[in-house]
Amino acid sequence: MASDPAAIADELQFVVGALVRRQRAVSPAAAVTLSQVSILKRLDRDGPYTVADLARLDKITHQSITVSVTSLVERSLVRRVPDPHDQRRKLLVITADGQRLLTERREAGHDNLTDAIASRLSRTEQAHLSGALGLLRRLLD
Template sequence: MAATRSDRRVTEELARADARKWHYAVLATLAELGPASQAQLSERTGIYRSDLVAVITELTERDQVTRAPDPADRRRNLIELTAAGRRQLRRLDQILAAVDDEIFAPLSAEQREQLSALLTLMLDAPAP
């Protein structure tokens, strides 16, 4: 239930910024990795390649990313974050931080730390 509530709030607040979770995933991944192929972005974000094409098209139309042939392999495209994309990512980071503060408001700082440690333990465990 907590995950559902959190997901709903994130979706609502991103929509107010004319963004979606997939937009954030692509922008954040490019900021972390630098220019990447569509295949690399798909693998890193978990967005299906066919869906990713539409996301990249949307971000390109908003001038938040560029898509150009890879000089090392002209058969693939490299996606790169633009200055507008970096600004949007900073804005979305602020929005998500505010949602985190809202969702975790009932927890003390110590409880937040404990929850984070427990969730990290779960994520770091080998998948069955």
């Protein structure tokens, strides 16, 4: 096990990236792009936004967001509604189908990870992993 901070960082990035890719692979909504999932999550978490707001917040072009949003609207995962404060603007709102898709993705990933922890790690290893989570949280502070 490496004790050099740079080596630990390299391994952590690799492992977290692989874990995220595996979680995405078990998602029932594989036809939704990461950009589209990001939009759905933001709308679900923070409420309505305009396309321009989303582009600014995610630091990507208005055109890129527009392509993703158009697809989400066509699939009835997001809908456009008039802004009550400015009728010229349209707000994007996640639909019940969009929320259901996010819930299915979350549950599929959670179930997959729970099964992997339970079946591949001993009780002692599970305790070590639990302890490591506290350290990982400290990296976020």
